Amino acid sequence: xxxxxxxxxxxxxxxxxxxxxxxxxxxxxxxxxxxxxxxxxxxxxxxxxxxxxxxxxxxxxxxxxxxxxxxxxxxxxxxxxxxxxxxxxxxxxxxxxxxxxxxxxxxxxxxxxxxxxxxxxxxxxxxxxxxxxxxxxxxxxxxxxxxxxxxxxxxxxxxxxxxxxxxxxxxxxxxxxxxxxxxxxxxxxxxxxxxxxxxxxxxxxxxxxxxxxxxxxxx
Numbered sequence: 001x002x003x004x005x006x007x008x009x010x011x012x013x014x015x016x017x018x019x020x021x022x023x024x025x026x027x028x029x030x031x032x033x034x035x036x037x038x039x040x041x042x043x044x045x046x047x048x049x050x051x052x053x054x055x056x057x058x059x060x061x062x063x064x065x066x067x068x069x070x071x072x073x074x075x076x077x078x079x080x081x082x083x084x085x086x087x088x089x090x091x092x093x094x095x096x097x098x099x100x101x102x103x104x105x106x107x108x109x110x111x112x113x114x115x116x117x118x119x120x121x122x123x124x125x126x127x128x129x130x131x132x133x134x135x136x137x138x139x140x141x142x143x144x145x146x147x148x149x150x151x152x153x154x155x156x157x158x159x160x161x162x163x164x165x166x167x168x169x170x171x172x173x174x175x176x177x178x179x180x181x182x183x184x185x186x187x188x189x190x191x192x193x194x195x196x197x198x199x200x201x202x203x204x205x206x207x208x209x210x211x212x213x214x215x216x217x218x219x
Contacts, residue, residue, distance in 0.1 A: 034063035158200035
């Protein structure tokens, strides 16, 4: 029998067991569609004990299409005294390439999706491990290479022109982090990020950028 701590905090093995039942059922479906919790209850895929466990431990269930499991991200997330435990399949998100002139539409599409916590992310990657991360209301520059460090003054200047003061701007052992808070609505985020990429980073409208966004892939 589980001890008192396991009962209070939740058993990760039970979370994995529930995930296994969901995946087994989903693999029987011909279209690989996502499955809502109501269907799992209706088809008796999850037992009353499973559902009681999920309720008792504030387990969040995120329905996902079958192909999305290979890209990582959580399916079940359980609240604990020390934070949370998530359960899913490890994987890498798909990478896409698009010209900068298409990014306003990409960004607006992404941030028009109802927020889903830490999964609502646009990651723009560059060859020398430099990257830009865009989350609701935040843009993060993680700069490692000398060529990107030379762009920092223009990025800072553009942000100030747009009215954005940096919330963090510091050098670590391997990289420089520059973080700005920007408006959270989709249209304003699109305009801000596009301006920082073009005027700040120096990309032309025809420049092709590599990006990934699991939330867009599943939309």
